[in-house]
Amino acid sequence: MNLTVNGVTHEVESPLLTPLLDVLREELGITGPKAGCHQGGCGACTVLVDGEPVVSCIQLARQVQHREVTTVEGLARGGELDDLQAAFVRNGAAQCGFCTPGMVVAAEGLLLRNPSAGEPDVREALAGNLCRCTGYNKIVDAVLEVGAARGGGS
Amino acid sequence: MAVANLASDAATEILTPGSESEAIEAFGDGTDVVVVGGGTIVVPEMSYRRLSPAKALMLKGAALDGITKDGSRVTIGATTAIEELVDLPAPIGPCAANIADREIRGAATIGGNLCAGEGYEAPRGDLQGAFIAVGATVRSAGEGGIEEEPLEDFLPKRRGRLLLDISYDEPAAGAFAGLDRPHTHDYTALAVAGAKNADGTIRLAATGAGSHGQRLPSAERGDADAALDDVTPRDDALASAWYRAKVLPVLVRRVLTDLEGAS
DSSP, rough: EEEEEEEEEEEEOOOTTTHHHIIIISSSOSSSSSSSSSSSSTTTTEEEEEEEEGGGGGGGGGTTTTSEOGGGGTOBBBTTHHHHHHHHHHHOOSSSSSHHHHHHHHHHHHHOOOTTOOHHHHHHHHHOOOTTOOOOHHHHHHHHHHHHHHHTTO | OHHHHHHGOOEEEOOOSSSSHOOOOHHTOOOTTTSSOOOHHHHHHTTSSSSSSSSEEEEEEEEOOOOOTTTEEEETTTOGGGGGTSSSOOOHHHHHHHHHHHHHHOOOHHHHHHHHOOSSSSOOOOTTHHHHHOOOEEEETTSOOOOEEEHHHGGGGGEEEEEEEEEEESSSEEEEEEEEOTTTSSOOEEEEEHHHTTSEEEEEEEEESSSOOEOOGGGGSSSSGGGGOOOOOOOSSOOHHHHHHHHHHHHHHHHHHHHHHHH
């Protein structure tokens, strides 16, 4: 089975019913998506599939084999953080950092479909991503900042 | 935590039908078949080794998705994502929007939601009540071939059936009232859906008042308290039977009031 992740197509040998998250982390060594709960409850493993955020622990890799998977590693361009990642840094929107890759990717999914998302949209879009350090406000601020910049330019 | 590395596929046969007829054939009478739609319920079960399917039927490639409209008749394929339902008129749209979060709704299917058995902590099947309220009929395959029947007849025996699609006539008005969920990933503790037909008759149904969605015929003439004649709320991890019994008439009243004001 082939799997395209961050623009690179990999041949995958994991068992047929392996969740996407485990293929990414255990076989391909792509460790941005975090294994928090393994049952779709925490959002730490969120990735984009054709631009739509999905929780990779409750998808089988073979369900997405002909689609484009993007992890947090795929957002940076040429070694530079993208605007959303930079905004997370600028706003101090990470504490322990475990939820951060999922937060960034879920927020990226929101801004792809709605660049001028307002605060209720951001909170709704991140509702499935848990931050146990409870640093939600700075995360929301970071996403809103980028939304204002991207939405304002369109 | 590499839980899913334990997921063995040595004994698993993967079935990947490309059409409805292939899906029906692959499902057969359903013996030993685990249907994988969006995967949101089944995949964690496999990761935690509570489920190791002999046959996994991957339904998403079987062209069973999509919403079609023929006049006022709406037909929704089994693998249509719940997110696709969010913009439909009440009671379906608001009910769908009250399910989990965007990530889950984008993957989870209507078929999985309607057919899921009870969870460990509470009943599942948030959409059941809303589709009972609009008088939906389902088409399913399994032993004895394809059958078409009202959703409320299908639900008690859904375990051995493969849901193909669900259809209903769009009501003149619809309404939905549910308890707020403590967290976005909780199942609905209790919700009431209602639909008003062009002739003014009303259908009501509840989700969370029993092991699956149930119609509330006694309350359909306007007596909200009579809803308790139709269901016997239970205790579970989400809410007590006492609380549900207190709140059910409140939700029914809200739905009836909405329907009254709707036309």
